[in-house]
Amino acid sequence: MEWTRAKRYQAYSNWTAAELLSLQQQVATSDYLPHYHVSPLSGLLNDPNGFSFFNNQWHLFYQAFPFGAVHGLKSWFHLVSDDLVHWKQQGLALKPDTIYDSHGAYSGSAHVIKDKLFIMYTGNVRDKDWQRHPYQNGAWLDKNNRLTKLQRPLFDQPEHTTDHFRDPQLLYLNNTYYALLGAQDKETLSGKIALFCSKNLHDWQDLGYLDFTNNDMGYMVECPNLVLVDNKPLLIFCPQGLNKKIMNYDNIYPNVFIIGDTLNLAGASFTSRQAAPLNFDEGFDVYATQAFNAPDGNAYAVSWVGLPDISYPTDQENWAHCLSQVKELRIKDGCLYQRPVPAMAQLRTAGKHLTPGNNKISEKNCLIDHPSQHFELKLTIPAGQAGTLHLAADKLLTHSLALEFSTSKKAFLSVDRQNAGAPFAKKYGTKRSVKLPADTSLVLDIFFDNSICEIFVNNGSHVLTLRLFPSKKQQKIILESSQFIDYNGTWWNLKPIN
Amino acid sequence: MEWTRAKRYQAYSNWTAAELLSLQQQVATSDYLPHYHVSPLSGLLNDPNGFSFFNNQWHLFYQAFPFGAVHGLKSWFHLVSDDLVHWKQQGLALKPDTIYDSHGAYSGSAHVIKDKLFIMYTGNVRDKDWQRHPYQNGAWLDKNNRLTKLQRPLFDQPEHTTDHFRDPQLLYLNNTYYALLGAQDKETLSGKIALFCSKNLHDWQDLGYLDFTNNDMGYMVECPNLVLVDNKPLLIFCPQGLNKKIMNYDNIYPNVFIIGDTLNLAGASFTSRQAAPLNFDEGFDVYATQAFNAPDGNAYAVSWVGLPDISYPTDQENWAHCLSQVKELRIKDGCLYQRPVPAMAQLRTAGKHLTPGNNKISEKNCLIDHPSQHFELKLTIPAGQAGTLHLAADKLLTHSLALEFSTSKKAFLSVDRQNAGAPFAKKYGTKRSVKLPADTSLVLDIFFDNSICEIFVNNGSHVLTLRLFPSKKQQKIILESSQFIDYNGTWWNLKPIN
Incomplete structure (x- = not known):
């Protein structure tokens, strides 16, 4: 099937239930x-939306196009959780069914106001000439997870921007x-917040544009957050x-952050000593x-694991992308840290302790040989080790998937997915590297889940996050080194969340 | 919407994806x-089908009509599991898409043959005059869970039966x-196997009819199994x-069993000393x-929790029914026992121990007050106690939901759902009772899950299984007695399986 514009934006009622059941x-x-x-x-999943805590549950939505691995007519798919790990599917909560979101209920956020959750999102509208009209819309979610849209948009596109306003x-x-x-x-065609x-x-x-950098931010800024x-504004x-x-970045578009020193939203000002943005994730x-800032005092983040304008192997299976695990954010000594939430440990089944033991002299040490690729x-x-x-x-x-490392003087970790399975996105390189502190031990916490890998x-x-599409034969974990190598660790098979 | 015959049997392609997404x-x-x-x-779930162990996984299917709480055009929905408790949904595996199952892929079973799973099912076909033609069809499921139907039915309806042959x-x-x-x-219009x-x-x-009873079995026998x-044939x-x-039975139709002494299928003979069938489940x-007999040596059973020709409160929400938990079967001293599979215990979270303590003199002892109704x-x-x-x-x-009991001379347990919530099926009585051995302690293992309760x-x-539809305010467990009452137990909140 050719994904014509008409096909991508046709009403959900023009698809048959038989087609949807087959896709599911x-x-x-x-x-x-x-x-x-x-x-x-x-179909396709993209941006996380409306991440919030409401009615004693975590709420999370994602951008969804149910009919194929393309960016078509988008809705918000709703999930709830008690622990930020097990997500219960609640179906399509916000659908493109008004004149203010006729071509997609695009991304947005949520905020608890009294006993309801207020949702703010971009209604994507195209006119007959396919000219885009972005409306900023509102909706209320009640405690029974019933959603009611506001009758009119909150506000329209301002004079000083193009229709890229979302x-x-x-x-x-x-x-x-x-x-x-x-x-x-509109004047400079440059990216702004x-x-x-x-x-x-x-x-x-x-209030105009947020003053957060002296650098040119390209032609568009998406998803400002x-x-x-830890008392620092993080953009x-x-x-x-x-x-x-x-x-420096290698992905088609980066997802970046700036740690700020002062924030004055009334004055549209965010100041930082950080010279340039940094990659939020150093993977692919x-x-x-x-x-968002949760009522438990923590800041939690969740990412779309997928990039715009890139084909992925599962496109052939009519689905694409996933969400990252939820990551708790910390700032320590001016550096950003991301770590798994505590409930992730509840997925672990009996662990297998890993030490070199008598295998220390082996050049290719098979640590694990297990068909489960969710671990x-x-x-x-x-310190002082090198290997892959x-x-x-x-x-x-x-x-x-090759993770090369050195913990000596020129310490580093690199991740190469060139031979990790079905090829994709090779144009943007198959390797990502991070420098590590010299002569210091390296601690890896790797979450592998069939076609996604998150390396803390x-x-x-x-954090280095990536998709990979290995064959069923690729079920070993091998530590390769030309020298005696020391290590210490644990491997856990992880339980599915549904 | 009125559920006309045309609506119930229209092709899945005549329903829109928008309708299905709203229903989901x-x-x-x-x-x-x-x-x-x-x-x-x-929509509607009914009979479990194709329960089997294949390719290192448990497989289970159920009869599914996705578009409402009515018996319409049926498919087989596929589930797989590693532990008989956590079931992973695999979508509609067997759909009514040939001339031999045009009006429904009806119930059947599965059997592992070499490296494939052979599925045998009834293809329901109606002709222009709405005359039923039941075909017994075959299909192969491979290790990638891909299903291929046989081109032709295995066999047709025999001369000696009516079209009720499935x-x-x-x-x-x-x-x-x-x-x-x-x-x-066909001649006697009586139920046969x-x-x-x-x-x-x-x-x-x-081979004609199985000779398994001298009694008249009514006008139809469904789902023979x-x-x-424990070396006894159980029918x-x-x-x-x-x-x-x-x-004696109270439900609209009973689900019964007979424990046999000898089985000779070649001779179409099943003998038993059991005078009459007994209720497999003594609930509603x-x-x-x-x-089925699993390769681990155990016999496992799973039931449809729902009855034909009865309206349930969730019909208004366009869905109906669920499956029971999987039950391991045993025969001891000529009696049938059903018990939860071991992995059910893995759903338990930290338990709360229950003893009368100082509350022993209380008439209405609230054991638990917890919003979680999945426990x-x-x-x-x-022995020697009485209460509710x-x-x-x-x-x-x-x-x-009132469980009245006595553990004295005339020992019994009764379950009354008259005031348990939204009313339904009252025509068939609101109370079920079982006699218990006199002056003996009573051990209850109760599984409660929002709208289903299984009492072992x-x-x-x-076993007494029932649906009930309580309001959100009904969140207590109260032990009521006019005398001092002794008991000992544990309450566990149970984790969801998805």
Whole structure:
């Protein structure tokens, strides 16, 4: 089937239930389906939306197109959880069914107001000439998870932006509602973060652009997200077309962060000593991260694991992408840390302790040979070691995800997915590397889940997330080294979340 | 919407995806949805089908009509499990898409043959005059869970039955395949179990009716199921229109069993000293139980928790029914025992120990007050006690599921759902009772899951299963007695299976 524009944007009522049931069956039987990450029932998943805590539950939504692995007519799919790990599917909560979101209920956020959850999102509308009209809309979710849309948009596109004006994040600070939006400036066609404020959610004032950098942020900024982490304002966003002289990145579009020093939203000001944005995730596939300050005092983030404008192997199976696990954010000594939430440990089944023992002299030490490719591997490598940890490896190491490391003077960790399975996105390189502190032990906490791998380095000072599409034969974990190598760790098979 | 015949049997392609997505969303947000029992994604679930162990996994299917709480055009929905408790949904595996199953892929069974799973099922076909033609069809499921139907039916309806001829159970004994089928004799219009055999699955021989009783079994027998339990043949089936002089039952149709002494399928003979069939489950809502002999040496059974021709409160929410938990079968001293599988205990979270303590003198002792209505309660009541255990009780006991018991001379347990919540099926009585051994302690293992309750009595010598539809206010467990009462037990909140 050719994905014409008409096909992508046709009403859900123009698809048959038979088609949807077949798609759902095809996805449910996919070998690449994650076991403990959120993935779509069918079709495409992208941005996390409306991440919040309401009515004694965690709520999370994602952008969903149920009919194929393309960006078509989007809805919000709703999930609830008691522990940020086990997510219960609640179906499509927000659908494109009004004149203010006729071509997609696009990304947005949620904020608890009294006994309801207020949802703010971009209604994507195209006119007859396919000209885009982005409306910023509101909806209320009640305690029975019933959703009611506001009759009219909250506000329209301002004069000073193009029609690239979307992804509102609603914040409440100093008795004022603020909305941060991704925007493209009309005059300069450059990426901006637009800022609006309101006392009552009805009357909105345009505060212009947030002043957060002196650098050019490319042609568009998507998914701006502001969160307080250990009393520092943290700005997360996705600049498109960013000049690589400003910051180095390899993915088609980076998902970046800036740790701020001062924040004054009324004055549209965010100051930072950080010279340039940094990659939020140093792997291959993280985008559109959404974080929020939860009532438990923590800041939690969740990411789309997938990138715009890239084909993935499961496109052939009519589904694409998943969400990252939820990550707790911390700032320590001016550095951002991301770590798994405590409930992730509840997925562990009886662990297998790993030490070199008598195998220390072996050059290719098979640590694990297990058909389960949904596991956690926690491994500490002392200073002065070098080698390659192969995940999803076959016998002859023809195929594997190769994690090369040194914990000596020029310490580093690199991840190469060139031979990890079905090829994709090779244009953007198959290797990502991070520098590590010299002569220091390396602590890896690796979450592997069939076709997604999240590597937490040194207690979350780096995270490298990636998709990979190995064959069923790739079921070993092999530690390769030309020298005697020391290590200490545990491997756990992880239980599925549904 | 009126459920006309045309509407119930229209092709899945005549329903829109928008309708199905709305139905799925409505069901996902239902307050009555079980947490650890299999229930439909939308629409109606009935008979369990194809229960088997294949490719290192448990397989289970159920009869599914995805578009509403009515018996419409049926498919087989596929589930797989590693532990008989956590079931992973695999979508619609067997759909009504040939001329031999055009009006429904009806019930059947599965049997592992070499490296594939052979599925035998009834293809329901109606001609222009709405005359029924039941075909007995075959299909192969491979190790990738891909299903291929045979081109032609295995065999047709025999001369000696009416068109009520369905629900094949495939068995392999003494190098021969046997198929047991529910049937109505053409001459007498009485319920029978038809028997066919084959050496090769292609050429089938009609062995007439299984000789298993001298009693009249009503006008139709559904879902015949033969399984070996502790070296005894156990015949489970559903007689419709059975005379209550033969055996006592209260449900619209009973699901019964006979423990046999000898079995000779080649001779179409099953002998038993049991005078009459007994209720497989002594509660309100069990039907169409399917059991099989697993390679681990155990016999496992699973039931439809729902009855034909009865309206349930969730019909208004466009879904109906669930499956029972899997029950391990045993025969000891000529009696049938059913008990939970070991993995059920893995759903337990930290338990709360229950003893009378200082509350022993209280008349209405609130054991538990917890909003979670998905729990297990194991309670031992010593001999010489009497009282009522109220589940899903409100403060004033205006509403509750009332379990009255005596462990004295005339010992009994009765279950009354009259005031348990939204009313249904009152025509068939609101109370079920079992006699218990006199002056002996009573051991209850109760599994409660929002709208289903399974009560295992004295290590499974009786099981009482029922649906109930309590309000959110009914969250207490109260033990009521006019005397000092002694007891000892544990309450566990149970984790959801998805």
